[in-house]
Amino acid sequence: MRRVAAVCAVTVVALAVVLAGSADPADEDEEAGTRTPPQPLPDFTGRSLLRAFAALDHRTRVHVHDASGGDRRVLWPPRWTVCTQYPAPGASGGTNRSVTLGVVKRTEQCPSRVLESRR
16 A cells, blocks of 8 residues: 555656646747737637637636526537637637637537527
8 A cells, every 4th residue: 555655656746847847838938028919719619619628728718508598517528519609709819818608419409599699
């Protein structure tokens, strides 16, 4: 048991050293004063929620809600499809922006009230 605890402790320390040594290039740009301009927000509607997460900057705060009105929790993002997004596609914002995505399960269609309000 002591051996397992020792291995875990060494692993945690090694991981902390690796994480402390790896700097984010974007953070270095901000420190140097050479910020890269924020990219316009892509259109996520009709795409998998997992693809939306992958396309967003890691500093973006993402709020997800069930667009069907069922107030279901999103536990497995690949099984959900994006119906709505705010801000709209093409909007630009700071690096610490927030995005709200309305989703339904992949096997469902977006509610008509949601589709009409997007126009």
